[in-house]
Amino acid sequence: MKKDLLDSKEIIAVGEIDEHFFSKIIESLILLKDKKSITIYLNSPGGEVNLAVGIYDFIRSLSAEVTIIVLGEACSCASYILQAADHRLISESSVLMMHDWVCTIDDTATNAKTYINIGNKIFSKLVEVYIEKCGLTEKQFRSKLKNDWYLTAEEAVELGFADKIYGK
Numbered sequence: 001m002k003k004d005l006l007d008s009k010e011i012i013a014v015g016e017i018d019e020h021f022f023s024k025i026i027e028s029l030i031l032l033k034d035k036k037s038i039t040i041y042l043n044s045p046g047g048e049v050n051l052a053v054g055i056y057d058f059i060r061s062l063s064a065e066v067t068i069i070v071l072g073e074a075c076s077c078a079s080y081i082l083q084a085a086d087h088r089l090i091s092e093s094s095v096l097m098m099h100d101w102v103c104t105i106d107d108t109a110t111n112a113k114t115y116i117n118i119g120n121k122i123f124s125k126l127v128e129v130y131i132e133k134c135g136l137t138e139k140q141f142r143s144k145l146k147n148d149w150y151l152t153a154e155e156a157v158e159l160g161f162a163d164k165i166y167g168k
Contacts, residue, residue, distance in 0.1 A: 011040045017047030017055075017077055025055055029062065037065045040085070046076025046097075053077075053122065056129075059084035069166050070094045070153075079161065083129050089166040090153040096161055098130065100145040134160040 011028045015021050021044070032038050046052075059066050059081070068085035075097035082088050082096070090096070100123075131141050136159075156162040 009035045009038050011038065013040050013081075014043045017044055017052050017081075019048075019051070021047065022051040022055060026058055029058055033062055033064060035064050037067065038062070040066065040068045042068050042070050042074055042078060042082065043072035044074060044078035044081075046078045049077045049080075049122065049126075051077075052081050053126075055081050056084040070096070070162070071166075073097065077126075080126050080129065082162065083133055088162045089164055090156050090162040091166045092153050092168070094153050096151045096156045097148055098145060098151075099148045100142075130161070 009032055011025065011032070013021070013025050025040075029038070065087070066085045067087040067089065068082050070082060070088075070090040071094060072091075073095050074082045074090075075095070076099060079096045079098050082090075127138060127141060131138055134141065136144075151159065151161065153162070153165050157164060
């Protein structure tokens with residue numbers, strides 16, 4: 001993390017959510033955890049949901065006021081990270097995308113069943129957070145996820161997945 005960004009309490013979070021992304025964000029948040037406010041600029045196509053859940057949980061554990069600004073896209077589990085913020089902004093040309101959980105299993109049938117059960121439990125927790133923000137019923141929300149569900153910035157604000165358009 002560049003010193004000038006650290007001094008300004010800002011984190012740039014760009015790219016696929018993988019181990020490198022996770023480490024960079026958590027390390028940056030640890031360095032800034034005692035600040036009154038933190039701003040994260042997010043642009044991500046998504047990635048590993050377990051890592052996104054870890055980032056979400058860590059942000060929620062902070063006493064700092066966290067603002068996340070989407071610049072470009074917050075897709076898949078990146079849209080979940082956005083929900084962790086105290087202030088959720090999205091730039092006018094950005095999009096959010098949500099979908100049903102995806103898994104690839106290369107294991108025994110018994111282990112595959114276990115993985116699917118755990119995946120369903122994790123995804124149910126994500127759904128709880130999303131529906132708390134948007135006011136849709138669980139059935140309505142899950143029906144939207146049958147296909148990739150893209151939202152413009154205006155739609156994201158209107159539905160409650162973001163608080164306002166950045167810069168307006």
